[in-house]
Amino acid sequence: MEMNNKTNPTVVVIFGGGGDLTWRKLVPAIYNLFLDHRLNERFALIGIDSKDFSDDDYRSHLREGVENFSRRGKARSDEWKKFAASLSYQKADFTRTETYKEISDIIERFEKEAGAKAIRLFYMAVPPNLIETIATHLGKSGLTGDAGTSRVVVEKPFGHNLESARSLNRMLTNVFEERQIYRIDHYLGKETVQNILALRFANALFEPVWNRNYIDHVQITVAEKVGVEHRGGYYDHAGALRDMIQNHLLQLLCLIAMEPPVSFDADEVRNRKVDVLHAIRRFNRQEIQENAVRGQYGPGWQKGDHVAGYREEPGVDPESDTETFAAVKFFIDNWRWQDVPFYIRTGKRLPEKISVITIQFRRVPHQSFPSEAAANWQPNRLIITIQPQKTIRLRFQAKQPGLNMILNLEDMEFNYSDSYTTEPPEAYETLLLDVMLGDATLFMRADQVEAAWDILMPILEAWDAKPSYVFPNYPAGSWGPDDAEALVARDGHNWATLPRKRGAQQDENEKEQ
Ligand code: BG6
Numbered sequence: 001m002e003m004n005n006k007t008n009p010t011v012v013v014i015f016g017g018g019g020d021l022t023w024r025k026l027v028p029a030i031y032n033l034f035l036d037h038r039l040n041e042r043f044a045l046i047g048i049d050s051k052d053f054s055d056d057d058y059r060s061h062l063r064e065g066v067e068n069f070s071r072r073g074k075a076r077s078d079e080w081k082k083f084a085a086s087l088s089y090q091k092a093d094f095t096r097t098e099t100y101k102e103i104s105d106i107i108e109r110f111e112k113e114a115g116a117k118a119i120r121l122f123y124m125a126v127p128p129n130l131i132e133t134i135a136t137h138l139g140k141s142g143l144t145g146d147a148g149t150s151r152v153v154v155e156k157p158f159g160h161n162l163e164s165a166r167s168l169n170r171m172l173t174n175v176f177e178e179r180q181i182y183r184i185d186h187y188l189g190k191e192t193v194q195n196i197l198a199l200r201f202a203n204a205l206f207e208p209v210w211n212r213n214y215i216d217h218v219q220i221t222v223a224e225k226v227g228v229e230h231r232g233g234y235y236d237h238a239g240a241l242r243d244m245i246q247n248h249l250l251q252l253l254c255l256i257a258m259e260p261p262v263s264f265d266a267d268e269v270r271n272r273k274v275d276v277l278h279a280i281r282r283f284n285r286q287e288i289q290e291n292a293v294r295g296q297y298g299p300g301w302q303k304g305d306h307v308a309g310y311r312e313e314p315g316v317d318p319e320s321d322t323e324t325f326a327a328v329k330f331f332i333d334n335w336r337w338q339d340v341p342f343y344i345r346t347g348k349r350l351p352e353k354i355s356v357i358t359i360q361f362r363r364v365p366h367q368s369f370p371s372e373a374a375a376n377w378q379p380n381r382l383i384i385t386i387q388p389q390k391t392i393r394l395r396f397q398a399k400q401p402g403l404n405m406i407l408n409l410e411d412m413e414f415n416y417s418d419s420y421t422t423e424p425p426e427a428y429e430t431l432l433l434d435v436m437l438g439d440a441t442l443f444m445r446a447d448q449v450e451a452a453w454d455i456l457m458p459i460l461e462a463w464d465a466k467p468s469y470v471f472p473n474y475p476a477g478s479w480g481p482d483d484a485e486a487l488v489a490r491d492g493h494n495w496a497t498l499p500r501k502r503g504a505q506q507d508e509n510e511k512e513q
Helices: 020-035 055-069 077-084 097-114 128-141 162-175 191-201 240-257 266-279 285-291 427-437 446-465 482-489
Strands: 010-015 043-049 087-091 119-124 150-154 181-183 215-223 292-295 300-302 305-307 325-330 342-347 354-361 381-387 391-399 407-415
Touching: 010 020, 010 097, 020 043, 020 055, 020 077, 020 427, 043 097, 055 077, 055 087, 087 097, 097 128, 119 128, 119 427, 128 150, 128 162, 162 446, 181 427, 181 446, 191 240, 191 381, 191 427, 215 240, 240 266, 240 325, 240 342, 240 354, 240 446, 266 446, 285 292, 285 325, 285 446, 292 446, 292 482, 325 482, 342 482
Parallel strands: 010 043, 010 119, 043 087, 119 150, 150 181, 215 342
Antiparallel strands: 215 354, 292 325, 300 305, 325 342, 354 381, 381 391, 391 407
16 A cells, blocks of 8 residues: 555565465566566565476466466566566575575675665465474574564464464564564455545545444455365365454454544554454354354355365365354444444355445435335445455435336446556555555554454354354355344345346345345
8 A cells, every 4th residue: 555656675585485375476466566667676586495496497487377367467578588587596495594594695695786775575475384483584594683674474374363373473573573574464455445445534425424323234245156276274274264254354344444544654554443353342152153153065056067065175174164154243342333233254155256345324214205106215335346346336216217206226336447447456466565665554463463363262162162063054156054144134134235247137135124
């Protein structure tokens, strides 16, 4: 979310430089920053890993990743050649002191040639069990000694529960200053997610109605069509609460619910978000029964293809009790949100990939129109679609053309693809540039991570203590277990129909009861 553009000479060191994240996300993002002239002229990227690569092999491997995964597609040879000159590879063992000495020598040479001190960005694209080893070595080697210029980027999972998150944070803050640590939640880098801040805090229109007096409830859906893919081994120890709600969905909730920040100073924004997490109501066992739903997909059909159930996926225990779907009704106990339910749900193997936030306003206090006119009447909704479409719609009633007064639902819509011809940057482009610029606004601070775990611990503990006897309880290709419908139906609502591409028919269950 950088607000100035200047980067200093920069060295990016990626631990796990031979891995999937580097290949699919990090290097395509950095290459786009290069194409957009956002990298400093003096730039070097060093991939560190245990695999065998010559520098040239490494460059070809990365080019293949760029061409497969970059939003810009195929790389132009002249441009790639220029960029590739800044890429190198070190086969190294993360546990050896010499590795860090070698990195240090490379950086010193780079700084000497650049004639300036470089921004040092150490990216831990490695499994969680390696983080402590790397962090400790970085600290001991003096590579991260200057807190003003050296930064470390850590990927989730940030712990497995509150206790392990605390100990991870303790370990990291023993070695680095908090301002050096950039914990990535890639949802915060998404263009449409950042736009929530613009929508709420750059417009005077919404703030007066953004509270319990006007908002009936909020729904957040992050649906995925994919199953666990090749990540069964990791996912089976995580589940939907840990994998998605602890980070992405709670962060979306914070952006909707936070108080207006005084400025866009990183700590100010993060303080306001953490206030929300602290205000979320903690549930007792009985309330967990009522407010949290878990699901696991069984075999099913998606668009005519038969897909396996979760327990049949590679790397998953055939008797697994891990949830691949979770829905929770949260309350935020503060003046703004008292008694306004926030329904959130996420799951794998749902019918489509879509992330949407629906803000449902209250009914009109008195219906002046005769019932014939208002047969289609529904409350106002503000619908923020984060992906794959990028839209903000305000649903309101209008008069249907004709001699009679008949109300009809209409949408005012902002659609990125209508307003802008260029594709917005990928989340990792935004986030990596922010790290280079030292802007931590869109990154998770230690206390945010811990506050999010603190909210989920009672649910995790209740679910761990009591296996679900009904798993699998939703077929792949459906919208999750019936209990998730009941969670909102009990309050007289439906899960809002998800926005269709323009021109497509509104679904039947659009109608509020
Ligand atoms: C990751 C989760 O953080 O987010 C994955 O670990 C999930 O399980 C992914 O698939 C979803 O991200 P996106 O950007 O595709 O919505």
